Structure formats: C-alpha cells, structure tokens
Amino acid sequence: MGLRLGGKGQQSHRMVIFAAILILMTLFILYSSNNNSSIDAVYASFHVATNHATKTTDLRKWTGKDGYVPVYGNKSMTMHCHECALVTSSSHVLGSRAGDEIDRTECVIRMNDAPTTGYESDVGNRTTLRVVAHSSVFRVVRRPNEFLRHTDSHPVIIFWGPPNKIGKDAKGTLYRLIQRVSMTYRDFSCFTVTPSKMRRFDSLFQRETGRDxxxxxxxxxxxxxxxxxxxxxxDNIKVYGMVPPNHCGRKSGSKKMPYHYYKPRGGDECVTYIQHESSRRGNHHRFITEKQVFARWGKQYNISFTHPKW
Known part of the structure; x- marks a missing residue:
C-alpha cells in the first residue's frame, strides 16, 4: 500500500527541494564569479607540475647543431648570431612600430606562414630563419613571393614535424614538396629535424614541466x-609580441586580441590559449605552460620580451 503525503507534508517536501536548488544556484554563481575574476582556475590543473623539481638544462650544449638534416645537398646547420629578433605571430605586435628595430637586428627569426608584406612597420621585412611546422608547409609554399624571396641573402628554413611526414625516409608528398622547394631556391638552406632530436624535444618538455x-x-x-x-x-634574443604566462588570467574585461596578427577575424588569443591549456581529450598545445618555461629561460639565456614588455 503506497504512502501518501498530506498537504503539509507535500509543502514541506517542496520547500526542501526549493532550498536545495537555491543552495546549488548560489554555489554555481560563486563558482562562476571566481572563474571570471581569475581565469587561472580554469587551467591551473595543467601548468608546470607543482611538485616538479626543476633541473637546469644547458640548451646551448643540449644537442648542438647535429639534429638537423639538409633536405638537398650537403649543407650543415652552422648559423650563429650575436643578436636575434624573434618575431611571434601574435596580434600584440600590431601598432608596435617595431619594424625598423627588427630589421636592424643581426638575425630575424619568424614562424610558419607569418607574413611581412603589409605589416612591415610593425614586424619588419627581413627574415634570416623561419621555423615551419609540417602543418604549415603548404601555406608557405603557396606564396613563394612572400616567404621564399623576401629574405636575407642566405636564409635558413627548419621544418619540424613527425618523421613519417617530413623525415628523409618518409618519401611522402610533404617531404617531396619540401625537397622541391629546396632544389628550386638554392640560396636557401633547408633542414628537417631528425627523429632523435624530435624525441629530445619531448624529453625536454617533460624535464622542464614534469609532464609527459x-x-x-x-x-x-x-x-x-x-x-x-x-x-x-x-647569444641574445629579443622576443616581439609574446605575452607573459599570467596574461590570460587577468580581468575578463581585457581587450580581445586575434590569435594571429595577419588574421584579424580569427579566434581570440586568450580563448585559444585557455581552451588548449585546459583540454584533456585529444591533443592540444600547452601555450601557457610553455610560457612559464620561457619566463625561466629568459633569466638563463639573455632573453627579453617586448610588446608587451615583461
């Protein structure tokens, strides 16, 4: 025989449910408020491991230049510069008017398909070294006038990626394309990162962050x-456009900035950083964790950061 609640019992039962919902809503509001005031809470669970004992790695003796294989010919990676400008792809370089300063630097380093045409006043026009991921090869090759002609007299490109895509033994479409570029533009010195050095990049990440x-x-x-x-x-590096590791943890009213300076309608930089940092499924960049490491390296290797300065 079922038990039926009386009028007062039903009312009391409803009050208990209402009170529980009210408490849950209050907790949710407090939690959301905390997240808005400090986005750090979203990605703090990744970051450099809190119990990680940092071990000093002398990167200048880390592997030397033997981790780079020429794509064509028998060139060797012998580049050395006293002063370098490392120009990031961040939209924080826009409006910096740093172009002349960058072009006066002995060596200028750029990444992937970050262009100079149309942005010379902020990012300069010279390129000494360009580091290109396997996923950006097609975008670079599609615009040879931009990426393969507006360079210093003896530019270097270093391609990195999975050995099965860009390794010399891969013989796939991507490697053949890189090889064709190297043969066409003889002034370039094109190199790929060896599989053993790729593994060392992985071990360096674990050594510096405590994360496999x-x-x-x-x-x-x-x-x-x-x-x-x-x-x-x-010997000395000046980085243009890179934000500090705590930048995206500031007040939520911070000005939104495109992830790339050359894609004004692209995704917001901080949203991209936080999504990657906090994601657990699939593979993601750990931009903020990497910048924690860069901040430490800055003190070890004569690295300064500007636009923004930190």
Whole structure:
C-alpha cells in the first residue's frame, strides 16, 4: 500500500527541494564569479607540475647543431648570431612600430606562414630563419613571393614535424614538396629535424614541466621549437609580441586580441590559449605552460620580451 503525503507534508517536501536548488544556484554563481575574476582556475590543473623539481638544462650544449638534416645537398646547420629578433605571430605586435628595430637586428627569426608584406612597420621585412611546422608547409609554399624571396641573402628554413611526414625516409608528398622547394631556391638552406632530436624535444618538455608530453596529450607548439632553436644559435634574443604566462588570467574585461596578427577575424588569443591549456581529450598545445618555461629561460639565456614588455 503506497504512502501518501498530506498537504503539509507535500509543502514541506517542496520547500526542501526549493532550498536545495537555491543552495546549488548560489554555489554555481560563486563558482562562476571566481572563474571570471581569475581565469587561472580554469587551467591551473595543467601548468608546470607543482611538485616538479626543476633541473637546469644547458640548451646551448643540449644537442648542438647535429639534429638537423639538409633536405638537398650537403649543407650543415652552422648559423650563429650575436643578436636575434624573434618575431611571434601574435596580434600584440600590431601598432608596435617595431619594424625598423627588427630589421636592424643581426638575425630575424619568424614562424610558419607569418607574413611581412603589409605589416612591415610593425614586424619588419627581413627574415634570416623561419621555423615551419609540417602543418604549415603548404601555406608557405603557396606564396613563394612572400616567404621564399623576401629574405636575407642566405636564409635558413627548419621544418619540424613527425618523421613519417617530413623525415628523409618518409618519401611522402610533404617531404617531396619540401625537397622541391629546396632544389628550386638554392640560396636557401633547408633542414628537417631528425627523429632523435624530435624525441629530445619531448624529453625536454617533460624535464622542464614534469609532464609527459604523450601521456598528457600535449602537442609542442612551433613557439616551443623556435625558442629552443633560437637559444641554440643566438647569444641574445629579443622576443616581439609574446605575452607573459599570467596574461590570460587577468580581468575578463581585457581587450580581445586575434590569435594571429595577419588574421584579424580569427579566434581570440586568450580563448585559444585557455581552451588548449585546459583540454584533456585529444591533443592540444600547452601555450601557457610553455610560457612559464620561457619566463625561466629568459633569466638563463639573455632573453627579453617586448610588446608587451615583461
């Protein structure tokens, strides 16, 4: 026989449910408020491991220049610069008017398909070294006048990516395309990163962050490769456009900035950073964690950051 609640019992039952809902809503509002005031809470669970004991790595002696294989010919990676300008792809370079300063620097380093045409006043026009991910090869090759002619007299391109895509033994479409570029533009010195050095990039990430790259589903960014390569070849580095690691944890009213300076309608930089940093499924860049490491390297390797300055 079922038990039926009386009028007062039903009313009391409803009051209990209402009170529970009210408490849950209050907690949700407080939680949301905390998230808005400090976005750091969203991605704090990744970041450099809190119990990670940092071990000093001398990157200038890390592997030397033997981790680069020429795509065509028998050239060797011998580049060395006293002063380098590392120009990021961030929209923070827009309005900097740093172009002349960048072009006066001994060596200018750029990434992927970041253009100079139309942005000379802010990013300069010279390119000494360009670091290109396998995913950007087609975009670079599609615009040879931009990426393969507006360069210094003996420019270098370093291609990085999975060995099965850009390795010399791969013989796939991507490698053949890189090889064709290298044969066509003889003034260029084109190199790919060896499989053993790719593994060392992974182990360096774990050493510096306490996180296993593969187990944590992390993809190293072109920024990570470029920064390490710059430290290998440059005595002093000035980085243009890179934000500090805590930039996206500031007040939510911060001005929204496109992720790339040459894609004004692209996604917002901080939204992209936080989505990648906090994601657990699939493979993602850990931009903020990488910048934590860069901040530490800045003190070790004569690296300064400008636009913004930090």
């Amino acid at each position: 790259r593969q187990k944590s589903h992390s993809w190293l960014s072109t920024g990570w490769f470029t920064m390490v390569i710059a430290i290998e070849i440059c």
